[in-house]
Amino acid sequence: MTNHASVDLYVIDLPAESDDDDQLPVVVIHGLLGSADNWRSHLKVWQRSRRVIAVDLRNHGRSPHVEGMSYTAMSQDVLTTLDKLGVERAHVLGHSMGGKVAITLARMAPERCASLMVADIAPVAYQHGHDDVFAALERVSAGKPTNRREADALLAEHVDSRPVRLFLATNLVRNEQGEMEVRVGLDEIQRGYEAIIGKPDGDRAFDGPTLVLKGADSHYVADDMLPALREVLPRAKIVTLKNAGHWLHADQPEAFQQAVDTFIAAHS
Template structure:
């Protein structure tokens, strides 16, 4: 059964709607600066996937389940056809939806992810989140100190901290951590769907990221045969590290699709 997802929905113009799907432990809120830019010429909808942001928590993090949630959201919002953009885990959700329902996807933008199963994990990140959960800290400074014992990169800690809310006297996580950890193997796995998506596709990767290597390109092109590849001087969070270049690449691509 599909989950009713929370969305940020705004903008207007002649362009086709753009639907944005965040990555693991992200949310629609992370995309607000990009949304303001894209909303100048079109309707833009950013979703919170299940167990993320302000969306409900539910068992099951399979790509078919999450793509089903997004499809139900498109139906609820009256969006028959759209540009679909997904980063990381959200990119696999977008690929799954595009493969299963290509008639709904005018174009696909995949940000720093390939349609493959990954071996690396998020053990340190989960350990940091659980340590914060156990300590029940009273403020963000305490949270950062606890996470630093597991995650040395300050930028990653700041990203994770976007999931903090104030609970009853302590800081707490708004993500469905139990549900995410329980089905983490599905998240690491391949996107679902049998057919290739043969519509217009843009793949944007970071030069300092290991998520879309040259060795993965043959598999990527089997699933996304029309993929155009753009490499930005960035790591995995390329839309945050190179926001202007990222937005320009997406705008140029959508403009060519709509021409």
């Protein structure tokens, strides 16, 4: 892989509750403005049968803020983290931006990836679509709210959707002055936004077992993207979850878990 200064990522590392030591771990990579914490309910389910590792990507959650949001850099962060944890091979699951990180990881280090699961993203470049979200978080930073109700009112100046505001609010923490502040590296994310909406890195296909989960109500994996998807992920099995949007793991958690469990069982 290309050399990059790796970031020491924050990790949730849960040991398997079962005694089956033969099961490979699952590695979970969140999407833009998400964090490992968003996945705790799923992690607890998967922990019953295997070790589960979820990371906070650079500039997200509890991980450090640094310049550079290329998919090569982010996937190298994850690989370096797995090295430190002694994980040589795993089932890798990524949602949205994290899906592109997972695809890059699989393309550049296929020997580390027992299987690949990509949730509601395709290996293509997307249009700008987060200006309102960035403006909302900047408004909170400037407004210095003292509680979550005040923070929600500030977010609502730019984002009408309450579910989206609740998701954004997972990035707020109380500082020593008692104010709600944004914990993500917002400036670094915005400076790296062109890379984020671009294609995943890597110049070869990943020919390992692959599951692509898409939300029926989401536009992120459209039919016209399927040729590009098949070129990068030739063995992809595409499963559509009904009554699910882009946050399909939150919209249909049981169906999402079942699809992941079935796929991993078939490739263990």
